[in-house]
Amino acid sequence: MTKQFYVKPKVYTGTDSLSLLEQYHNKRVGIVTDSFMASSGMTDRVQQRLSSCSVKIFSDVKPDPSVDILVQGAGYFQSFRPEVIIALGGGSSLDAAKGILVTLQDLIPDQKILLIAIPTTSGSGSEVTSYAVISEPESGRKYPLVSDQLLPDIAILDASLVLSVPRSVSIDTGMDVITHAIEAYVSTNANDFSDALAEKALSLVHTYLPVIYRDGNNLQAREKVHNASCMAGMAFNSAGLGLVHGLAHALGGVLHIPHGKINAMLLPIIIEFNAAQQQKTAIDRYVTCAQIFGLNSHSGPYAVKQLVNEIRRMNQTMGIVHSLKALGSDLQLLAKNRDSIIQAALDDGCTQTNPRKASAAEVDRLITKIIG
Numbered sequence: 001m002t003k004q005f006y007v008k009p010k011v012y013t014g015t016d017s018l019s020l021l022e023q024y025h026n027k028r029v030g031i032v033t034d035s036f037m038a039s040s041g042m043t044d045r046v047q048q049r050l051s052s053c054s055v056k057i058f059s060d061v062k063p064d065p066s067v068d069i070l071v072q073g074a075g076y077f078q079s080f081r082p083e084v085i086i087a088l089g090g091g092s093s094l095d096a097a098k099g100i101l102v103t104l105q106d107l108i109p110d111q112k113i114l115l116i117a118i119p120t121t122s123g124s125g126s127e128v129t130s131y132a133v134i135s136e137p138e139s140g141r142k143y144p145l146v147s148d149q150l151l152p153d154i155a156i157l158d159a160s161l162v163l164s165v166p167r168s169v170s171i172d173t174g175m176d177v178i179t180h181a182i183e184a185y186v187s188t189n190a191n192d193f194s195d196a197l198a199e200k201a202l203s204l205v206h207t208y209l210p211v212i213y214r215d216g217n218n219l220q221a222r223e224k225v226h227n228a229s230c231m232a233g234m235a236f237n238s239a240g241l242g243l244v245h246g247l248a249h250a251l252g253g254v255l256h257i258p259h260g261k262i263n264a265m266l267l268p269i270i271i272e273f274n275a276a277q278q279q280k281t282a283i284d285r286y287v288t289c290a291q292i293f294g295l296n297s298h299s300g301p302y303a304v305k306q307l308v309n310e311i312r313r314m315n316q317t318m319g320i321v322h323s324l325k326a327l328g329s330d331l332q333l334l335a336k337n338r339d340s341i342i343q344a345a346l347d348d349g350c351t352q353t354n355p356r357k358a359s360a361a362e363v364d365r366l367i368t369k370i371i372g
């Protein structure tokens, strides 16, 4: 089976990496971000590096960006004809910027546009992926667009931009990184290149996320988890993800749970599901994940159990509940949409590389488990 691994974005790291923007002179630059970034001064920090450029800011991105925002953003920039788009913010802003750029490129095909991604959360890895996750609020659908056109040219990882992320968002997004690394590692498309990145990402985030939980101002820990997020993004961009993400998108589109949180809740349940069929490859890979977590691993199913327990322990320690009931989700809304959620999870692009194929009845049982 042919597998692929390639790296496009140039990745710049360090707390002075925004200075890279100073090389752009007299350009038309569009910034795509959300209202928090604009009001918190974060957008100003970027704009200050673009003193000779003409800058136009679109700051209307909302969490879980919708198709409407792409059209709105592209319309906003059409006559400005940006030469550079800067995607600034969490995964929502990055994905919105990617979608806006592709929509805009259709409107002004003769304008070449450079895409620079500056993540301000450590989670989505969107700065190095060909994915943009888009929502359709009317239908309650949330699905990943996948295209090389969505891959940024440059990623700037400045961990000082992440210091202000509130604790709960840091934990949710950090658990998203763990989910990316583990799903990429057990994916049917995993390869030596994605494995190397997933293993390192897993080790970094397991060590440093608890440090951030205790002290969000620890710059070294922020840097490590920011890098881990990017590495896990590279890993899954090559290997794909799995059923955790497929089901998280389907549930998240209807219930509007933060992406990392619903992943963290589903991860132990789906590891148990994947390992239950005694698939040697998946079990061996989960055993390695347990070893990376420094667990005193015995072989096979016992190590999988240890891994599951460790993820549950992390969730519990850092305040992520284990069920939709405990989260206070709208279970009536879930019941009303249950069939379409199951179908959306099965159809989701991420589900296709899960190590165990799931039937509709099995996804239904997993939903019963996560309801609690």
Ligand SMILES: NC(=O)c1ccc[n+]([C@@H]2O[C@H](COP(=O)([O-])OP(=O)(O)OC[C@H]3O[C@@H](n4cnc5c(N)ncnc54)[C@H](O)[C@@H]3O)[C@@H](O)[C@H]2O)c1
Pocket (backbone or CB within 6 Å): 034, 036, 037, 062, 063, 064, 065, 089, 090, 091, 092, 093, 095, 120, 121, 122, 123, 124, 125, 126, 129, 130, 131, 132, 133, 161, 162, 163, 164, 165, 166, 169, 173, 176, 259, 260
């Ligand atoms: N494209 C991909 O490859 C990919 C992968 C995983 C997830 N996603 C998507 O990314 C989205 C989630 O992204 P996210 O988890 O980064 O959350 P987010 O972008 O929705 O941001 C969460 C909140 O954190 C705030 N925030 C962001 N940076 C901050 C900072 N530095 N200080 C203080 N507050 C800050 C935002 O304003 C927002 O209110 C989801 O839509 C998910 O589906 C995409």
Ligand SMILES: [Fe+2]
Pocket (backbone or CB within 6 Å): 124, 176, 179, 180, 245, 259, 263
């Ligand atoms: Fe994710």
